[in-house]
Amino acid sequence: MEGSVVGVALCFSSLFLCASASIRFSNVFGDNMVLQREPQKAVVWGYSSPHDEVTVTCGNFRDSVMADDQGEFSIALPATHPGGPYTIMAESKNGGDKAMLENVLFGDVFLCGGQSNMQFTVDSAFNASMEIAAADKYSDIRVMTVGEGTQSATPLSELKTIEQNWTVANSTSIGGGNWTYFSAVCWFFGRDLYDTYHIPIGLISNNWGGTPVQAWSSPDALAKCNQTVEEDTLVDVEIPGTEVAVGANSNLWNAMIVPFLNMRIIGAIWYQGESNVGAGPQKGGAYYACQFTAMIQDWRNKFHIENMYFGFMQLAPWRGGGNTQIAELRTGQEASLKLPMVGMASAVDYGDLTSPFGNIHPRPKQPVSLRLSATARALLYGEKLVYQGPMISSAHVNGNQVVVSFEPSTLGSGLETKPAACPQGLPPQFCMGFELQTSDQMWHPAQGTVQGNTVVVSMSTANAPFESSTASVIGVRYGYDDWPLCTIYNKEGYPAIPFSYSIHG
Known part of the structure; x- marks a missing residue:
């Protein structure tokens, strides 16, 4: 039943x-x-x-x-x-x-955590009616949604709020409505794994919109980045009917993660970071690079699963971070890739300016969720497949050009370009998402051309030709914007990961 x-x-x-x-x-x-x-x-x-x-x-x-x-x-x-x-x-x-x-099944259990883009439901995604109806075919996937409404200064032994108890996946349990149940990213991720391996999948949707990484981090994880529980920065999100702000250090760790720690799971996926965009304490890419990495390591320790699979979404385009603040947070997310069994799926090419839920909440959750499941298929299940877009390995000046090279494992079958809509006033030849930095610290739009497995960035820029300047090149960046131009892909369809690279010598 x-x-x-x-x-x-x-x-x-x-x-x-x-x-x-x-x-x-x-x-x-x-x-x-x-x-x-x-x-x-x-x-x-x-x-x-x-x-x-x-x-x-x-x-x-x-x-x-x-x-x-x-x-x-x-x-x-x-x-x-x-x-x-x-x-x-x-x-x-x-x-x-x-x-x-x-009616208990044995299979693979995943915890799906984060803030509102993980909370974002199937009912709100593109093609919702079709996706919800299709859920009736997946009775071997079981879902649970933890309820918002509980935060705690001390660890809890049990959940105080449950929105949706363990339920067989069907059109009712998956199509509960906007912001209720079930998480679109969690569902599409798990559904793809089931379609691939045909083993039961358990999905626990455990998230809270507007919450920062430190709320989901234990005191031990906070200490790794010189933070304490008392050094909390509250986010302007409130529990309905109360005046309690959500976001104090460790309060959601205590209330929503600790009750699961004895449960055996195979991995976790994560979509969060928007609430850590900006300047100030517990904000920005440098802080996130430390705290997010520490959180992953601590979750693994507390769940008693060494090198537990952990997949996450790199933030999608969003008008609202302020110039490059979101780009800096994306860089902070990437720092966790130094850990084994951590997979990143990029959403940098799936912005949604017309989303009725605000452009911070893009509706095309299916394609980015499939990118996330590809990281699990490769890292966790051992499939031999490309699961990542091209990532910079080095860049050097060669005459009047900068040559950008990429990690061989991320090249796939090779590089290709896709056109992007040019911002007003930018000539098409400079609409590749590349910029060069000169020794005067200024960034200039630049041309980029794929040559084999490299991209050659021209030193002749749209507004300051280098050959008529005494300034030298000290940096190159690509897609380094809150709403980036995405034009470089590998032939498997994964976008190049935005970067900002300093050139020495």
Whole structure:
């Protein structure tokens, strides 16, 4: 029987109403869920009376464990092949009561976190009606949406708000409406993995619009970047009906991530960063480079999964950051790629100026989500495929030109160009997204031409020919703007990653 969203809302509006039985599973579990398959051993836990002997059964597995002083019990299930369904039962020896999880599948479980572009729902994306109707074909994908409304200065053992309990994917559970359920990026990512591997997929949508990275970071992660819980910078987002601002350091980590830490998952995906754009403390690319990287490492430690797969979206075009502030944040995101098993999907060529949700929320979520799933297919599942756009490796001056080279692994089948709409007043030959910086610190639009696996950037610029100037070239950049010109791709269709590169010597 599929979970009732209405019933869940009533149940979790007051947690104690759901805890009247003498034994129950934690509220991160539910009927219709997916537990992590082999080689991991899925862990289930719950609550009974203190020192109660609890017997857990699942298929042919049966084992007992003693609840602790607070009545919490936890047990690891055997590593299990993908499939099901299974019924998991916990039975109390003291009270004789039973708790059940029914219609459970084993497969791969992903946590989908971030702010509003991860919260952005299928119902709001392009081709929503078609996508929602198609969800009826995916009963082996199971989804859960954590509710907004809870933040905490201290770690919580359970979720206080659940918007959508574990539910079989269908047109109702995926098409819940704007800003409710289900996350478009999370859904399209998981759906592509299911279409590719045909194993059950569990998706946990766990996000809150307008929140910064430090809200999702533990005190340990904050300390890596010389931050403390007390040094919070609040974001101008409020819980409806209250005056509590969202965004204090670690408050969403405590309320929305900690309750899942004992759950076995295979990876996480992330779409966040807009709330860290700008200048000031806990803002900007340099801060994000440190804190985002520290957060990933800390999540891996706290989930007890070394080198857990972590995929993220590089920010899409957005009018509102201020010149290059969003470009700087994108660079900060890229710093995390020094970690193993971290994949970045770029959305720099999918701006949406006419989005009714504001241009910060582009509607074409399908193509960027497929780029994200490609990182998982390559890094996590081991497919031999190109999953990244060209990334700069070096640049040097050669006569009156700058030659830009790219990481060989990101070239794919080779470079190609795609036309871009030129800003008013910029000659077409300079509409490639390239700029050169001279020793007077000025940036100038420049020509770019693909030559083999390199791009040659002309030193003859639109407004300051270098041959008539004593200034020398000290830098080159591409797509380094809040709303970048994107013209360079590899032949697999991935856009070149924006960069700003200093040239020495």
